[in-house]
Amino acid sequence: MKIIVKDSEERKDFHLTLPSALILNSFAASFLSRFLKSNGVNITSRQARQVARSLKKFKRRHKDWPLVEVNSADGDHIRITL
Amino acid sequence: MENYTLGKRIAALRREKELKQDELAEMLNVSPQAVSKWENDLSCPDISILPQLAKILGVTVDELLTGKAEIVPVVTALPEEQHKDLSDMILRIVVESSDGDTVKVNLPISLIQTVLESGMEMPQVNGSEMLKSIDISKILELAAKGVVGNLVEVDSADGDKVRIFVE
Numbered sequence: 001m002k003i004i005v006k007d008s009e010e011r012k013d014f015h016l017t018l019p020s021a022l023i024l025n026s027f028a029a030s031f032l033s034r035f036l037k038s039n040g041v042n043i044t045s046r047q048a049r050q051v052a053r054s055l056k057k058f059k060r061r062h063k064d065w066p067l068v069e070v071n072s073a074d075g076d077h078i079r080i081t082l
Numbered sequence: 083m084e085n086y087t088l089g090k091r092i093a094a095l096r097r098e099k100e101l102k103q104d105e106l107a108e109m110l111n112v113s114p115q116a117v118s119k120w121e122n123d124l125s126c127p128d129i130s131i132l133p134q135l136a137k138i139l140g141v142t143v144d145e146l147l148t149g150k151a152e153i154v155p156v157v158t159a160l161p162e163e164q165h166k167d168l169s170d171m172i173l174r175i176v177v178e179s180s181d182g183d184t185v186k187v188n189l190p191i192s193l194i195q196t197v198l199e200s201g202m203e204m205p206q207v208n209g210s211e212m213l214k215s216i217d218i219s220k221i222l223e224l225a226a227k228g229v230v231g232n233l234v235e236v237d238s239a240d241g242d243k244v245r246i247f248v249e
Binding site for chain 1: 093094097098100169170181182183184185186187188189190192193195196197200201202
């Protein structure tokens, strides 16, 4: 998974590449569900694991899939690829 | 794909079409090394190849070169023999705010299916006033029946625009 943030004002780019195995695993899913619960999103660790599994399966067929792209009016850009 | 280089766009579109470099090369009568060079931005495809390349990759030449010409497909009900596998379908949500911000979310339908089947809510969609009333499960039902294209278009009074389409 890659997270790219481009700040147009400070002309700084931030590239974060995370190995999928580190994100899409049972431990990360449990951690994520706990984090989301504490932020008011009700998701069990089982559900988070199912999402992780589904994303993993999709990634196998569609490498570097752009999941989210945000372009702000002032030129900032955020992109999250699978 | 607007921020991709030409090479990255070719690579991404080729992968979407589940083609290997040598398969694409064969279709275009060029060497696999040439395709590799395009994808690594070491060279560019010959101008005479572009229409055929764009056709194979399922985009227009303009979209291939600029990545900007986003096609908003009209709603189409595909005949049963052309139905895509749900695991290869995408739900795109594009939000354009009145102050010029754009958010694009490309969600695999298989992921949404997992989310809905496990009884989860779609927090991002539920959190938006504009999208609260949209029933994502109905959109999935339509996708399963082969309906693709621009399924939802909402223009809010304050100028925000939301489009949901299935590809």
